[in-house]
Amino acid sequence: MLKLSKKTEYAFMAARHLAMNNSGHYSTAKEIADNCQIPYQLVAKVLQNFARNKIATSFQGAKGGYKLNRLPDNISLIDIIKAVEHNYQVTECMQEDNSKSTCSHLDCCKIRDPLIEIQRKIDNVFVQTSLKQIL
Amino acid sequence: MLKLSKKTEYAFMAARHLAMNNSGHYSTAKEIADNCQIPYQLVAKVLQNFARNKIATSFQGAKGGYKLNRLPDNISLIDIIKAVEHNYQVTECMQEDNSKSTCSHLDCCKIRDPLIEIQRKIDNVFVQTSLKQIL
DNA sequence: TTATATACGACTAATTTAGTCTTATTTATT
């Protein structure tokens, strides 16, 4: 419990690789998969998420690949997490739009408010850590 | 991802109930299950974990139940989490004894050290929040 | 003796996460 997903771990690793290799060629999914010893298909998806979320720019075709859009200093871990996860919340009912929460005791729950505070603090840990800090 | 388990949510709720009802009778698993609308068997186990971990004292038999051992001010959320979870780590390799980690790239992992720091910060969130604060 | 409670392990079901497969599209190179 309270575990980061492999997807997020791979995203951190991939972002790190992009940051360390941002001169000359574009880094490819294959290159990162080999270098970090993680499954190719999963890195590929992570990188696609980076591109969709403007963390990186993708170049298709031969000699293609990815490059970061910002300096590592200006990318926080929360950006990376949000790019690859749509559910990074401490409880189900923390969703921004909690109308669709299926929690059966939302109405009688006494611990939701304090947990929102916990959530905020945990968010902050990732907001306040930049990619540069994990190089 | 990064979600608290139901077990932990139930543990927070149960601890809260014990704290709010610590005069006169001992709170029972049934009472808490009914009051918080959570499955009896699960609260029962949570309470057993509290007893084993000296957070509460149990009284067996009719008119039995549980009472907290310390004031809510002196019980931190990390105590509650540790009582019910043996795996509350951000990554598999964060285990105190990481010799039994099965992570295949422990030796080439570049993000472990920064993640240890993240782990420490998240731990702190729970260390620094007392049961009193969620009443 | 009975009713009410905790203690606890084994088991099953449900959900989530991780990983794979397949196909389409883009583009540099030959």
Place this chain on the structure above:
DNA sequence: AATAAATAAGACTAAATTAGTCGTATATAA
């Protein structure tokens, strides 16, 4: 024009974790 190397993306399967149930033993007040 053909080929090879790359991204794009959805569907699917497998594995692992989490949630919940069942059964049985033990303790104790009435």
